[in-house]
Amino acid sequence: MKLIVQELLINSAQTIHAIAEKNTKQIVAISKAIIEAYKNDKKVLIFGNGGSASDAQHMAAELVGRFKKERKAYPAIALTTNTSTLTALANDYSYEYVFERQIDAFAAKGDIVIGISTSGQAKNVISGLKKAKAKGAFTIGLTGERGINLKKITDICLMVPSDDTARIQESHITIIHIICKLVEDALSK
Numbered sequence: 001m002k003l004i005v006q007e008l009l010i011n012s013a014q015t016i017h018a019i020a021e022k023n024t025k026q027i028v029a030i031s032k033a034i035i036e037a038y039k040n041d042k043k044v045l046i047f048g049n050g051g052s053a054s055d056a057q058h059m060a061a062e063l064v065g066r067f068k069k070e071r072k073a074y075p076a077i078a079l080t081t082n083t084s085t086l087t088a089l090a091n092d093y094s095y096e097y098v099f100e101r102q103i104d105a106f107a108a109k110g111d112i113v114i115g116i117s118t119s120g121q122a123k124n125v126i127s128g129l130k131k132a133k134a135k136g137a138f139t140i141g142l143t144g145e146r147g148i149n150l151k152k153i154t155d156i157c158l159m160v161p162s163d164d165t166a167r168i169q170e171s172h173i174t175i176i177h178i179i180c181k182l183v184e185d186a187l188s189k
Contacts, residue, residue, distance in 0.1 A: 011164070011167060012166075012167055015160065015161065015162045015164075015167040015168075015170070015171055016170075016174060018161040018162075019160060019161065019171055019174075019175070022161055023159075023160070023161075023175075026156055026157075026158045027158065027175060027178055027179060027182075028182070029156050030140055030156055030158065030179055031178075031182035031183055031186070033112060033138050033140070033155075033156065034112050034179065034183050035182075035183055035186045035187060037110060037111065037112045037138065038074055038075075038183070038187055039187075040110055042075075042108070042110045042111045042112065043075035043076065043077065043106075043108075043111050043112070044059075044060075044063060044074070044075065044076040044077070044111070044112040044113075044114065045076075045077050045079055045102075045103065045106060045107055045111060045113045045114070045132070045137075046059050046060055046076065046077070046078050046079065046113075046114040046116070047078065047079040047099045047102075047114075047115060047116070047125065047128055048080065048115065048117055048122070048125060048142075049080075049122055049124065049125070051118070051165075051169045052116035052117055052118060052122075052125075052142075052169070052172070053078070053080035055116050055142075055169070055172050055176060056078040056079070056080050056114070056116055057078040057080060057081060058173065058176060059076065059078070059114070059176045060076040060077060060078040061078075062176070062177070062180040063075075063076035063180060064076050066184070067181055067183075067184045068181065068184060069184050069185075069188050071184060071187070071188035072188075074187070077106065079098075079099055079103070079106075079128070085098075085102065086098050089102075095124055096123045096124050096127055097127060098124050099115070099124050099125060099127065099128030099131075100124070100127040100128045100130070100131040102128070103128050103131040103132045103135065103137075104131055107131070107132050107135045107137045108135065108136075108137070109135065109136030109137065110136065110137070110138070111132075111137045111138070112137065112138050113128070113129065113132035113137040113138070113139050113140070114139075114140045114141075114142065115128055115129040115139070115140070115141050115142070115150065115154070116141075116142045116143070116172060117141070117142075117143050117147060117150060118143065118144050118147075118165045118168040118169060118172075119143070119144065119146060119147065119165075120143035120144065120146055120147020120148060120149050120150040120151070120159075121146075121147075121149060125150070126149055126150065126153065129141065129150065129154055130153055133153060133154075133155075138155050139153070139154040139155050139156075140154055140155065140157070140158075141153075141154040141156070141157035141158070142157075142158050142160075142172050142175065142176075143157065143158070143159050143168070144159060144160050144162055144163055144164075144168040145159050145160065145161050145162055145163055146163055158175065160172065
């Protein structure tokens, strides 16, 4: 068991190291986009399925609450938290439209919309991002190395250089923490 634990930790560290080499500019660009949106009184909408839904909620909590500094609250909404809305939309329309419909209701031109999908294949995430783009929002995708479908439809798509769901999810939360730090540092001077 010890060797398995060590191997998994090393694999995770290698993925983070690859992100440091390949994706630093994208992390900075995402952070700058969010900073500019907040400077212009815009909001951030975040969504995904399963573990990515948890990441969306985590990011919204860091932005609304605080990451490290006491500061004003930043408007961020995870579209994964209202079970009545999610289940009504899934029942009345289709699960494919649970995010698209909420984006139609809440997104405005200049807002930031972040879709998270480890595979990049989630139809409801793709549908939500397409609607956001149509409404004039700035779109961001967080995915894995096979997430080419998100890359095709977003303004910025950070593709974690891995096809292992666990490594991608671990990386997404690390990336989210870095973004929250950069946003908080820039806006709470």
